[in-house]
Amino acid sequence: METKLGEPRAYISGPISGMPMGNVAAFSFCADVLDTIFGWDSINPHNIRPFEHPGQDCPPGPNSPDTSSHNSPCHLKADIEALVQADCIVMLRGWEHSAGARLELSVAAACALPVWFFNNETAELHSADGSFSSKDF
Numbered sequence: 001m002e003t004k005l006g007e008p009r010a011y012i013s014g015p016i017s018g019m020p021m022g023n024v025a026a027f028s029f030c031a032d033v034l035d036t037i038f039g040w041d042s043i044n045p046h047n048i049r050p051f052e053h054p055g056q057d058c059p060p061g062p063n064s065p066d067t068s069s070h071n072s073p074c075h076l077k078a079d080i081e082a083l084v085q086a087d088c089i090v091m092l093r094g095w096e097h098s099a100g101a102r103l104e105l106s107v108a109a110a111c112a113l114p115v116w117f118f119n120n121e122t123a124e125l126h127s128a129d130g131s132f133s134s135k136d137f
């Protein structure tokens, strides 16, 4: 993926565990909207390779919800690494029910990344307090 200067890189966060097909469709739709309509560069955690570690054994932790050979800490470490290098975070619906997404939102807020909420029915972004929407861009 080529990144043009000035293109915001948006990390997409949302529920994965317990969702059908890991919620891939919602992540992909959001990524498509950000890329094609907003001209942003999106970071989809489904496309992030797990954190590298020596040997086959993952650090202790819960299993990954998908069919990955790595567990949750291996994915989370790589996801957080990508998140802190992003310019903003975009939350998908249902994020409040996901421990991982809540953690990512906390990290993003602590790192002063702008936070957006994606409405997958209208394909719009809204700020946390609703004062800005993508209609204002």
Ligand SMILES: [Zn+2]
Pocket: 050, 053, 057, 058, 059, 069, 070, 071, 074
């Ligand atoms: Zn691992």
